Amino acid sequence: MTSTEKTSTEKTSTERTPLRPTRQRTAVVEAMASFDDFRSAQDIHDLLGRGATPVGLATVYRTLNALVEAGEVDMLRTEDGEAIYRRCSETHHHHLVCRSCGATIEVEGPAVERWTRSIAAEHGYADVSHTLEIFGTCRRCS
């Protein structure tokens, strides 16, 4: 038996939610590890539903959002506004996503990064961030 003892009261005063490692949270994380493309929350929910650990849709959404917040999952929007998720690597990157099957390739574009930064600076915009996604139809789907 693993008696996990926390070093006294580590509760950092204010708004940080403890975030307990529950059965369903683990399930979601594992599910995210099981595929490489971007999937919608509903897809992920279905995936879990068929498995041994069904997780409520609301919980899937909650967990997914938490993971995005924590930077462990990438979230982007399809052309019609639906959110799709995927576990992400640490480095900053962009995606080349197949519109029909979702196959994703991570791409980097140092030049683009530089460009956006300079454009922003040129106009006096601070705190710059940007979104860049490329959509297309992959070879197998066309």
Next chain:
Amino acid sequence: MTSTEKTSTEKTSTERTPLRPTRQRTAVVEAMASFDDFRSAQDIHDLLGRGATPVGLATVYRTLNALVEAGEVDMLRTEDGEAIYRRCSETHHHHLVCRSCGATIEVEGPAVERWTRSIAAEHGYADVSHTLEIFGTCRRCS
């Protein structure tokens, strides 16, 4: 042009829909000419509602989509997936948007266009489109 450039032939062969200049379509176009920032379809609908020419919400959506299709209006999505619209200039471009006040500057990046196209081609993706928006805090807001 939109910040989402389609390199495909969307509407095939079939003749272009006539697109008649009706009272409500004119009203929407005029409304679009009356502001410089991105607004949601509902905002635009409200705007018209207060004016002398109310237009049904469905029609606003239809018209807006037609305008986007025709390349006369830019459409992009907010962080939470809502579509926002703005009249746009002729050329393909992207936007530098102030996160807090919405002030928008159109920017062009031929290099980026070329880059995305080549990346896609390199991986065998056809029908390429892309989205690129830059967010920051403008001078006045920071």
Next chain:
DNA sequence: CGATCAATTGAGAATCGTTGTCAAAGTGGT
């Protein structure tokens, strides 16, 4: 061990943006 208490869950209701439906009204061409 058992009580306690807050975090968490899930089923379904509620939102919200957007699109579909369809009868009624408008438009252009003849």
Next chain:
DNA sequence: ACCACTTTGACAACGATTCTCAATTGATCG
């Protein structure tokens, strides 16, 4: 004016996401 075809709008339908809230779970402490 007549006809064929758009277009419109009120409202229903939809799909994605969030909210509600009672029931459950997990961690902690005595």
